[in-house]
């Protein structure tokens with residue numbers, strides 16, 4: 281059963297807005313800086329809280345990528361949007377990949393940030409199970425502890441403690457039950473690799489060079505299979521590119537939204553945070 285997602289719409293109404301999906305265990309506020317940037321350039325941006333996060337109600341049972349993609353379809357139908365420019369960060373990217381596989385006609389272009397197409401490994405599944413048990417017992421704190429060292433580079437954390445606190449505070453707003461449901465859903469996420477070659481819209485892939493959760497190798501694999509896709513690897517950034525490296529990210533987003541994904545030479549692939 282689809283869940284009615286809480287959304288925020290900003291900027292002038294256009295027929296093909298930018299729709300951004302947050303990662304785990306965040307909510308739409310993680311896109312605040314990117315949204316301000318895009319809206320200042322007169323773009324129409326929609327932010328959605330995935331089920332159970334932010335102000336969206338939870339679903340029943342595991343928050344699978346399939347169910348979250350169904351929530352998204354319901355949202356587009358409710359908003360009477362035929363197509364969107366769809367962007368997803370990490371778990372939001374898993375949802376975006378599932379959505380475009382099911383409903384390619386509803387996506388005008390795709391932006392995949394710090395994400396991957398492969399399913400969970402056995403080791404990853406074991407890690408999720410432990411985290412679920414710990415969250416049941418102690419709430420969100422074990423998730424914050426497990427994820428924080430992977431969100432930002434050591435350098436960023438040392439140089440900008442306020443940024444680290446901001447990331448932590450965003451995570452602490454997640455409800456334990458929704459967190460468990462999302463962990464269960466990510467554990468069984470489908471393998472999107474066989475479907476990548478069918479993506480026919482302009483696609484931008486962005487990843488931090490030091491991302492330990494969704495490493496650049498996973499992004500490189502996606503661009504090898506998505507026809508005509510482009511990759512930008514941000515040096516000096518780990519997983520949380522939208523907060524750790526807003527400037528290069530916003531620059532890439534400008535090109536993506538404008539439909540100007542010119543192929544750089546290999547030397548043009550890397551941008552410094």
Ligand code: MLT
Pocket residue numbers: 302303304305369370371372466493
């Ligand atoms: C996220 O940022 O959404 C998560 O790190 C994704 C994951 O744990 O696989």
